[in-house]
Amino acid sequence: MKKDINQSTRTFEHDLKQCLEVLNRGGLILYPTDTIWGIGCDATNADAVRRVYELKHRADNKALIVLIDSADHLDHYVVDVPPIARELIDVAVKPLTIIYEGAYNVAHNLLGENESLAIRVTHEEFTHLLCERFGKPIVSTSANLSGEPPDQGLADVVDAVRAGVDYVVRYRADDNSPHEASNIILLSRDGTFRIIR
Numbered sequence: 212m213k214k215d216i217n218q219s220t221r222t223f224e225h226d227l228k229q230c231l232e233v234l235n236r237g238g239l240i241l242y243p244t245d246t247i248w249g250i251g252c253d254a255t256n257a258d259a260v261r262r263v264y265e266l267k268h269r270a271d272n273k274a275l276i277v278l279i280d281s282a283d284h285l286d287h288y289v290v291d292v293p294p295i296a297r298e299l300i301d302v303a304v305k306p307l308t309i310i311y312e313g314a315y316n317v318a319h320n321l322l323g324e325n326e327s328l329a330i331r332v333t334h335e336e337f338t339h340l341l342c343e344r345f346g347k348p349i350v351s352t353s354a355n356l357s358g359e360p361p362d363q364g365l366a367d368v369v370d371a372v373r374a375g376v377d378y379v380v381r382y383r384a385d386d387n388s389p390h391e392a393s394n395i396i397l398l399s400r401d402g403t404f405r406i407i408r
Contacts, residue, residue, distance in 0.1 A: 238377035245335035
């Protein structure tokens with residue numbers, strides 16, 4: 212049992228190190244998130260974001276979600292974060308993605324209407340540490356081709372997606388338990404919000 216724990220720890224740390232190297236050079240990763248498996252990249256790198264759209268065969272007018280490690284960093288990417296945002300994050304019982312208006316400090320091709328950006332604070336161990344060590348938001352979009360159902364585990368990810376990224380995480384590779392996408396809320400600058408999903 213001790214050997215398995217040590218091996219798991221080594222895999223976890225190796226994956227973190229490899230992901231950081233890939234993200235820093237503008238590459239794409241395939242990784243487990245706090246919801247489903249995702250394709251990720253540096254959310255401040257427009258070329259990397261473009262590669263994600265191309266890999267998924269997705270129109271670039273459909274905004275992508277980004278992950279950050281703490282609600283304390285929202286001010287780095289959103290102008291005038293409504294105070295209710297932190298309350299919503301604190302009371303959420305499952306992963307919550309909030310779409311904010313007036314985003315900045317990220318790649319221009321991530322932004323939606325009204326310069327909006329979908330952000331989720333992740334508490335899952337791997338993604339939380341990855342975001343913390345990277346120090347910037349990380350794109351997190353489902354690891355499927357546009358129009359196809361989201362993949363539950365790594366085994367479900369199609370070869371075209373695996374071949375299109377620069378690193379595939381091994382941590383949680385055998386986890387095929389059911390996972391759900393996050394709840395999504397659209398939050399206006401005046402603090403009013405609407406549940407999208």
